[in-house]
Structures are given as structure tokens and as C-alpha cells.
Amino acid sequence: MPTPAVALTSVEAALALLTEGLQPVAATRLALSEALGAVAAEAAPLAAPLPAADIAIIDGFAFASADLLGASPFSPAVPGGPLHWVEAGDALPAGCDCVIEAGLVDRSGPLVEVSGEAVTGSGVSRRGEDWPADSPAVTAGHPVRAVDILVARMAGLTDLPVRRPVLHLLNVGGATGATASAGLVADLARAAGAQVTSVTAVARDAAAIGGAIDAADGELLVLVGGTGTGRGDATAEALAARGILLAHGIALSPGTTTALGRRGAVPVVALPGAPDQALAAFWTFALPAIDRLSGRIRPPARVLPLARKIASAVGVTELVLLREANDAWLPLAVGRFPLHRLAEADAWLAVPGDSEGYAAGTPVAGFTVSATSIA
Incomplete structure (x- = not known):
């Protein structure tokens, strides 16, 4: 591990500077088709249970199970009342609590005969069995999962309340670039629930980097590359020139040359260009900032x-x-x-x-x- 001559800022002190006063962004509603991976802003309780009524889960005939007690091929039951055919997904008719396959029902004679019994709930999904009423479709502080969207769709919801902070990503790569690392960071940020708005290649000089910083928007600014002490490494210089540099040189390995800043309320994280260093610094600094902005509850280790x-x-x-x-x-x-x-x-x-x-x-x-x- 290289040991720069300058004093290194501890990870704890650097993280405190970066995230001080950071609050979750305002909640917004996203269509279900766009909500996957975003962090739920609040619970979204269902107005009715799932299913809302007893429904058939097989095609067949609906009966009251009490009318079929003891039924067998040698002693078929002869239930009274009308015969009810249902298909999977249909609500059960009043008075019925089971569904049996068509092969067990003989309609060839003057009376309907059933050659098999069924218990209550056989062939049926009972009311509230999938999801009880007033239970939330999503849990606040947790990323929206595919199964959460399934529940929301089945409940008739069209959108969900979420927090998705906007991360503006700048690839400070110049001609050689740190494109692979910038792509890795973009993928990780999206997986963490952020919206990534840019992966722009910026020349490795302070003026170009500074101009890109000035034009950037969003709730979090992340730069990849240009944080070292080489002749083409000018990211920290550009941050310092704008009065937003808080720390450059962190007691972190990998990721020693990481630089951090604040542009007003917006955290700025400048990651080294090498993939392992960018990844380590992303885990250590950018991800906690995303979590603060999205309100995500930290998953247990x-x-x-x-x-x-x-x-x-x-x-x-x-x-x-x-x-x-x-x-x-x-x-x-x-x-x-x-x-x-x-x-x-x-x-x-x-x-x-x-x-x-x-x-x-x-x-x-x-x-x-x-x-x-x-x-």
C-alpha cells in the first residue's frame, strides 16, 4: 500500500464530513414498471385482502364440502342444487367452499353424482390467503422487489411511493479513460436504488473537470478518475478551486487517493480510476451517501x-x-x-x-x- 507524504484523513472523519446533515430526498411516485430497485418511501397498505374473495385455483365444479362427505366411486354423493362450473381465478359461488375436478362428476344420469369427497378449501385460494388486508405491499426503507411489484399489481395499484436520489456520474478519463470503473460505479449505484443521469468522459485537466462539475445536477455527484498525484490527475485541484474539497487522501486501502467534498448540500465523491480502488471507495463513501438520501435501511451483515x-x-x-x-x-x-x-x-x-x-x-x-x- 502506498504511503503518501501528506497526512491521511481517517475513514470515520471523512465519512462524517461527507454525510453531515444529509437527509432523504423527497418521495415520489413511480409507475410499477419503473419502481424495481428504488427504496420504498412509505408503506403502501392494501385496501382489500388478496384474494378479495375465495377463488378457484383449478378448473372444475364448485360444491359445499359438507355435501360430499363420504363420497367414493362405490358410494357417490348426490348433492342438491344447481351445478356450478368454475375456472381458475373465478370467485366461488355463494355456499361453495371447494372445487373438484370434472372427472369426479358424473352428469350422464338423471342425477348428478360425485365420486370423491373434498375438504373445505380444496382447489381454492381462501380470501386473504395470499395477502391480508391492511398489510403493506412494500416496507418503507427497503428496496422494491419483483415480488412487491407483483403484489401491487394484483392489488390493482399502478405506482408506489419511493425515494430515488439522482446520482450524477462523471468519468474523468480523458483519452485513456476510466470507463470500465465508471461503468461499474453506475451499475452499483443503480443496484443501490439511485438514478444515474450521466457517465460523461471529461478531459483530465482542472478546467474541464471544473466545468463538468459546474454543469452537474442531482443529489449526489460522483467522479471517477483523476484523483492521484500524477501529471494528469486534476480532480482534487478542480474541487479545491471551487471551495468544495473537504478531504483528499483517505486512510483507506484500497482507495487512498479518494477525494471528498460538498457542493452546498450535495455530497461530492471523487473515486480513483482503478477498478478495485473505485469499488472500495464506492462501498465506503458513495454507498452510505446513497443510503442516507434514499432512506434505505441498512441490510444486516x-x-x-x-x-x-x-x-x-x-x-x-x-x-x-x-x-x-x-x-x-x-x-x-x-x-x-x-x-x-x-x-x-x-x-x-x-x-x-x-x-x-x-x-x-x-x-x-x-x-x-x-x-x-x-x-
Whole structure:
């Protein structure tokens, strides 16, 4: 891990500067076709249970089960009243509580004979069995899932109240570019519930970067690339020139050259261009900001013992890739994430800067490598 000459800002202090006073964005209503992955802003209770009445789940004849007690091929039942044919999805006629297959009903003679009995609810989905009345279709603070949209559609809803912060993404790549990393960040941000409005390539000079910053909108600004100390790395310079730079050089590995700022109320996160560094800094800073803006409730980590020890440098928060093996977390990489290790990883953890690591067998909290933040 490189050790810059300048003092590094701790992850905890940097994150506090970035997210101070950050509040969830205003709720909006999205059509069901657009709501997948957005964070639910409030519960949306159903006005009626699902199904709203007892319905058939097979094609057949509807009866009162009491009229079929003891029915068999040797002693068929002869129910009275009219014969009711129903198809899957039809509401049951009044007085009926079961549906039997057509092959058990003989209509060839003067009387209808049924050669099999059925219990109450056979062939039927009972009222409220799928979803009780007044229960919400979505849970506030949780991403909208495909099954949530299914429930909403079945209940007749056309939209849902959600919070989807707008993340403006700038690829500070110039001619060589950090396009792959910018694409990774865009995918992760969308998976976390944000709306990504731009992945624009910006030349690696302070004037071009500054102009792109001035033109950017949204609730969160993320830049990818240009955060190092090389001749073409001018992102921090552009932030400083606008008086919005809070920190450049974070005690984080990977991701030491990350820069952070605030443009008014808008958090600004400048990620290194290397994929592993961009990913680590995204998990550590951009994702907590998205969570604050969307009101997302942090998913729980999975606690398992370490299969082997983790050694970490004091003074730097080091991220560790983990793979689950035999009900334990197996460390794959510390402070540097080769792509093949990223592909193998199930989770990650952050070893705080005041720790030298963890002994084998220590229970640690692993966060899935999908959109999960540490704060």
C-alpha cells in the first residue's frame, strides 16, 4: 500500500464530513414498471385482502364440502342444487367452499353424482390467503422487489411511493479513460436504488473537470478518475478551486487517493480510476451517501468465524474480500482486489484503522458484495 507524504484523513472523519446533515430526498411516485430497485418511501397498505374473495385455483365444479362427505366411486354423493362450473381465478359461488375436478362428476344420469369427497378449501385460494388486508405491499426503507411489484399489481395499484436520489456520474478519463470503473460505479449505484443521469468522459485537466462539475445536477455527484498525484490527475485541484474539497487522501486501502467534498448540500465523491480502488471507495463513501438520501435501511451483515487470520496495518482502514466456505469466512484479498478475487468473493468487511486484524475463529460481519454500505 502506498504511503503518501501528506497526512491521511481517517475513514470515520471523512465519512462524517461527507454525510453531515444529509437527509432523504423527497418521495415520489413511480409507475410499477419503473419502481424495481428504488427504496420504498412509505408503506403502501392494501385496501382489500388478496384474494378479495375465495377463488378457484383449478378448473372444475364448485360444491359445499359438507355435501360430499363420504363420497367414493362405490358410494357417490348426490348433492342438491344447481351445478356450478368454475375456472381458475373465478370467485366461488355463494355456499361453495371447494372445487373438484370434472372427472369426479358424473352428469350422464338423471342425477348428478360425485365420486370423491373434498375438504373445505380444496382447489381454492381462501380470501386473504395470499395477502391480508391492511398489510403493506412494500416496507418503507427497503428496496422494491419483483415480488412487491407483483403484489401491487394484483392489488390493482399502478405506482408506489419511493425515494430515488439522482446520482450524477462523471468519468474523468480523458483519452485513456476510466470507463470500465465508471461503468461499474453506475451499475452499483443503480443496484443501490439511485438514478444515474450521466457517465460523461471529461478531459483530465482542472478546467474541464471544473466545468463538468459546474454543469452537474442531482443529489449526489460522483467522479471517477483523476484523483492521484500524477501529471494528469486534476480532480482534487478542480474541487479545491471551487471551495468544495473537504478531504483528499483517505486512510483507506484500497482507495487512498479518494477525494471528498460538498457542493452546498450535495455530497461530492471523487473515486480513483482503478477498478478495485473505485469499488472500495464506492462501498465506503458513495454507498452510505446513497443510503442516507434514499432512506434505505441498512441490510444486516452475516456474522461468521474467520477461517484464517487477517493481518492489517494500523492507521489505515483495510477492506477485505471474503468467500463463504464451510460456514466460515475465508479471506481472499486484503487492501488490493485482483479481478479474479472479486469474482470469487461473496462478501467484504472493513478492518478499522485502530486494529491489527483478526485472529482465526473471530466472528466478523461480512457484507455482501452487492449494494451494501458500512455506515
